[in-house]
Amino acid sequence: MAGNSQRRGAIRKAGTKKGAVVGSGGQRRRGLEGRGATxxxxxRTKHPAAKRAAKAARSAQGRHRKTDDTETVLGRNPVLECLRAGVPANALYVASGVDADDRVTESVAIAADKGIPILEVARVDLDRMSSNGLHQGLALQVPPYNYAHPADLLADARSDVQPPLLVALDNISDPRNLGAIVRSTAAFGGHGVLIPQRRSASVTAVAWRTSAGAAARLPVARATNLNRTLKEWADAGLQVVGLDADGDTTLDELEADGPIVVVVGSEGKGLSRLVRQNCDAIVSIPMAGPTESLNASVAAGVVLAEIARQRRG
Structure with missing residues (x-):
């Protein structure tokens, strides 16, 4: 056929009378070749097993990010309060062209005095750090808190001339309560605070700020199993005293001149059942007014103040 040799894929086979014809270009041969093992x-991205594996990986990554990654404090007031309280920081981010008011100027000055790196970044970079963009041109990167081991916490407490005074937290989920309890423990001569590893507030920038810098001086330990740690401390000779509004012993009847660990429950849930069973006594605070209960951090401060008074006497 005239002009057939100009068509795409046309080849000329020797010994034929047709002349140029269209061939497969080897595609049929390659299609018959094996593709290897399945x-x-x-x-396989479309398979349900692959989707389940990807979901599990994202979940594990999210859990790791929640507990171990650095934290970013956003906003002029929060950043300035953290710097004033001595919260450790890796870097201070300042947006380019930001309107520098007194808070920005003081934040930069404090960071410079403490040797914290000051980085000028584009505003879009700060937008990526925040979900809502409310950074006000200032951000502070806070490293993960270095928790102590419960055994080391007890050993350090025993090395002091005063009998060990420790505080354990159960069902405390507000980091502001944690920071306030750390501050009260340091103020009344306590040796450390113990928190559970799961379902508990951790030492975040909010807790650092509320503690007014006490988190830098007082060790905070994290227990994998709070009940097991309390049992170990009880076997080591510490009196385990739970703090609850429905306690069978009042604070006036408590004798706390020896080694003691005060277990503080949340205002709503109180002490969990297993923790309550591991306590040697459940102490309540006598109330003169109609208020049924106190905030957890306030109640802890009252008990610690009474313990400090007894030890001074």
Missing amino acids: PPAAQ
């Missing part, structure tokens, strides 16, 4: 189900 990959596992978890590696």
